[in-house]
Amino acid sequence: MNRNTRVEMLTRLRDDNPTPTTELNFSTPFELLIAVLLSAQATDVGVNKATDKLYPVANTPQAILDLGLDGLKSYIKTIGLFNTKAQNTIKTCQMLVDLHGGEVPENRAALEALPGVGRKTANVVLNTAFGWLKDNEGNYFLAVDTHIQRLANRTGYAKGKTVEQTEQAIIKNTPNKKEFMFNLHHWFILHGRYTCTARKPKCGSCIIEDLCDFKEKTE
Known part of the structure; x- marks a missing residue:
């Protein structure tokens, strides 16, 4: 896939969804942080069902600490690996209270130091909750999950054997970064979740089918 094809691919995804966002329900950076932490190996729908009941009762670090471990479990027991x-949520809330005044830090290293929070979660929070495109050193906040990794590799947009390799390849290969990078995560994840699915991609109804390098297209 060459530069012009990537521009066309991103342009079509943007025209189809000009203002994409996460499907996780949240109203504060903390709510998004916890929702993303809970979403590992779980669906956004399942997480939303749990947090829609949890957040009206406890949506700050101290409030969740006040619930206690067993109290928190009662709200999230329907989520895998709850x-x-x-445990990670309680530890994270304690660190937020002790180290950050109960606020979510706008810093990737500080976020990644929280239990259960990895690079992907940190990037989602910084990009989606705080609106950051990149840090002061020019490092982009691009969260890559299995949907994005599959889409990037399958289409030929960017190649990488690991999530981090794919992240760096996407950043390197994305043209007109000011125009496309901020929303790229959401365009890719939604397209991978609903159209370019793992087992039966819906190639026949895909708006970028003619641009894609995937050799095993479905009808």
Whole structure:
């Protein structure tokens, strides 16, 4: 895939969805942080069902600490790996209270230091909750998950064997970064989630089918 094809691909995705955003329900950076932490190996729909009940009761670090571990589990027990996620959430809330005055830090290193928060979660929070495109050193906040990795590699947009390799390849290959980079994460994840699916991609109804390098297209 060459530069002109990438521009056309991004332009079509943008025209189809000019203002994309996450499908996780949130109203504050903290709510998004916890929602993304809970979303690992779980669906956004499942996370939303849990947080829609949790957040009216506890949507700050101290409020979740006041719930306690067992209290938190009662709200998120429908989510996969809820025991580990509950423990990480409590630890994260304690660190936010102790180290950051109960606020979510706008810093990738500080976010990644929180239990259960990895590079992807940090990038989502910085990009989606705080509106950051990149840091002061020019490092872009691009969250890559399995949907994005599959889409990038399958279409030929960017190649990478690991999530981080794919992240760097996408950043390198994306033209007109000021125009496209901020929303690229959402365009790719939504297209990968609903159209370029893992087992049965909907190539026949795909708006970028003619631009894609995937050799095993479906009808």
